[in-house]
């Protein structure tokens with residue numbers, strides 16, 4: 001779909017102005033509630049069903065990478081599936097039941113069905129004494145074992161000599177699934193949005209990331225785009241490594257990107273810069289957060305956290321940052337059963353979505369413009385724009401529209417929001433005082 005030319009603003013700004021954030025927040029939360037019961041992991045039917053639901057919501061291609069495939073220093077593991085699991089007393093009463101909460105089973109547990117002594121059972125039980133009412137989340141992807149997670153309070157109840165333990169799982173050659181959507185734009189230069197999709201019943205980490213990414217995909221699909229957009233819904237670590245391995249040539253097209261996670265809690269925003277530190281995406285997101293007037297934090301890249309570790313590994317060093325609200329590991333409910341539907345708030349989800357969309361709109365408009373009067377200021381009163389000059393940064397735009405400075409440069413210098421400057425650009429274009437400059441960086 002071609003972009004409208006002349007003085008029209010990018011349609012993303014209209015979308016943002018018309019956005020009903022209450023409705024958007026409710027839709028995001030509803031989608032999280034639909035995905036919540038599925039037992040996801042880095043492979044298997046729970047992950048696949050999640051991707052199918054994202055496909056129904058926003059359109060997605062599901063890609064399968066066979067177990068045993070070598071991807072850089074990693075091997076795609078066997079596929080894990082689980083149907084049922086429980087710990088029962090010898091009278092057959094289920095004391096711990098996978099059907100109540102899928103966090104009860106250590107992810108990737110190998111199958112077992114036998115009676116075990118209390119001592120042996122306790123070696124395979126995990127709890128968290130700091131939060132005695134919550135079930136912790138554990139997995140063991142690359143070391144074969146079995147285990148259960150219980151609340152610390154429940155641990156004290158295991159006083160019998162023997163228990164029946166059953167994990168009806170399978171760990172066999174299959175494939176790793178990931179979801180990919182590509183939206184072509186006017187140029188092949190790309191914006192990459194990536195989110196991990198491998199956690200079981202946990203909402204902030206990371207059904208919030210999945211839902212916000214899916215909503216972005218849905219909205220961008222119907223809008224004319226300058227950039228091409230690629231969305232990845234991947235299992236942590238092995239997912240992006242498998243994708244990068246299969247698309248090494250293509251990565252040179254990626255100009256900007258975001259890893260999305262933990263976007264639904266009520267904390268302020270946190271942005272982790274790309275390894276490049278001053279990439280356009282780093283500057284754009286920082287400006288959006290500063291402009292919000294709310295508290296936020298910007299951190300430098302570190303080889304920890306989410307999948308930016310892979311995209312920013314030195315062989316790729318892609319311009320991707322990670323956007324979150326409260327970061328992983330820094331809220332008490334993280335990786336526990338308390339990261340539930342109550343922790344993620346519709347208004348926080350809508351706010352995260354809006355801020356990201358604002359950043360993308362800024363990237364779409366981030367060109368070098370040329371003012372058609374370069375000698376002295378144009379007489380704005382004559383063009384009916386004098387009373388709008390201050391609000392929409394018209395003097396800033398006219399002065400720095402020299403073909404050298406980008407919208408991002410002008411936003412940083414003026415301290416004005418991207419939305420106001422974009423309106424200023426359309427006003428100046430409308431009276432023939434401004435035009436798009438060369439966009440050499442986007443040449444395909």
Ligand code: ZN
Pocket residue numbers: 199205328335
């Ligand atoms: Zn996690």
